[in-house]
Amino acid sequence: MSDNFSRFRSILKSIKKLYPSEPKGNLVRHLTTLSALISGIIGSKSSQLPAIASKVADSRKPESRVKTFARWIQNTKIDYETYFMPYAEMLLSCLCQQTLAIVFDGSVVGRNCITLMACAVYKNRALPLCWITQQGTNGHFAELMHIELAKQLKQLIPENATVVFLGDGEFDGSNLAKTIEGYNWYFVCRTSKNRILYENSEAFHFQDVSVDRDDYFRIPNVRFDDLELTFDAIVWWNKKYKEPIYLITNIELAQEAMYWYKKRFRIETMFSDKKSRGFNIHKSHISDPQRMNKLLIATSLAYILIIYFGILAIKEGFNKIIHRTDRCDLSLSQLGFRLLDHFLNNGKKIPYNIQLKLFNEL
Numbered sequence: 203m204s205d206n207f208s209r210f211r212s213i214l215k216s217i218k219k220l221y222p223s224e225p226k227g228n229l230v231r232h233l234t235t236l237s238a239l240i241s242g243i244i245g246s247k248s249s250q251l252p253a254i255a256s257k258v259a260d261s262r263k264p265e266s267r268v269k270t271f272a273r274w275i276q277n278t279k280i281d282y283e284t285y286f287m288p289y290a291e292m293l294l295s296c297l298c299q300q301t302l303a304i305v306f307d308g309s310v311v312g313r314n315c316i317t318l319m320a321c322a323v324y325k326n327r328a329l330p331l332c333w334i335t336q337q338g339t340n341g342h343f344a345e346l347m348h349i350e351l352a353k354q355l356k357q358l359i360p361e362n363a364t365v366v367f368l369g370d371g372e373f374d375g376s377n378l379a380k381t382i383e384g385y386n387w388y389f390v391c392r393t394s395k396n397r398i399l400y401e402n403s404e405a406f407h408f409q410d411v412s413v414d415r416d417d418y419f420r421i422p423n424v425r426f427d428d429l430e431l432t433f434d435a436i437v438w439w440n441k442k443y444k445e446p447i448y449l450i451t452n453i454e455l456a457q458e459a460m461y462w463y464k465k466r467f468r469i470e471t472m473f474s475d476k477k478s479r480g481f482n483i484h485k486s487h488i489s490d491p492q493r494m495n496k497l498l499i500a501t502s503l504a505y506i507l508i509i510y511f512g513i514l515a516i517k518e519g520f521n522k523i524i525h526r527t528d529r530c531d532l533s534l535s536q537l538g539f540r541l542l543d544h545f546l547n548n549g550k551k552i553p554y555n556i557q558l559k560l561f562n563e564l
Contacts, residue, residue, distance in 0.1 A: 205546040207259035210241040212552035222288050235274045239500040249486040275496045286499045290331045296562045298363035305368045305469040313489040318343045320355045321469050328469040330502040335491040345375035368466040376426045390451040390463045399424045408448040416441040420456040511538035513560050
């Protein structure tokens, strides 16, 4: 049995077993193609269809496999709600047992496409949950798109979950803050030192407030000029930063707000994993945003599976077999790739009973 077939069979069993109901008919056929895509993405560490097809076990010619994948990506009946949302909801049901940190950020994907992605922070990684893609060459979206993504995310998150929204300076819009507050979520967002804030009726800039290195200053009950919502402003100069950063938050304790904001950078690691260190999603030749959205279903599930195998490596002690015995210098994604290689190289069965609860235990 080839390594490509073993990997594909395990992924197909995992995907079907995790689906909330028994797949039938066209759904099974589309899930089979999705599993082949995921397997090829992991095997090739590429998001280009010819490279993916070269790592898929199939008796047909590679060109025929490429056409199959292209048809799946072009199929208007393939949607996020059917082929990713069920997995995202199950993942969130485990992660929300604790406070759920959510990060938004944008990145270039494919050819002249950018995606705005919402991720849940897990350990040192961010796990993709939902996204919006449009044409463009930089990672910035209008505030209306931020709000639209927040609405999508709201449908996924369990009703009683405690959520902290994290964002960089792109996400300090007043309407987004109002939307998040309306969901009863907490937020910590970076903003610019030139942003005008109001304390009572007096306007000020962050740059008017000085702070020593490795210190912070909190200003309670401020607001934007166009918003009745009040929040706290924090000037924070972490000793690791070259200069102070400026935060707005509805978390009462400044130190807690700063603790959560540090987790925002996990999404940049995730994008690196899906790009140069993983699947090279930025080198995909797809230029249509709707088709890119469908490829992101496959790359996002592939990434979550790789992180899962990294968790499994630590949980079951495989990290001491595939890496060092005295310490671990590898990320969860690197451990995941190594564990899959270990199973394949040693003729071992790849586990397909995915235990999502491990995302809550590690």
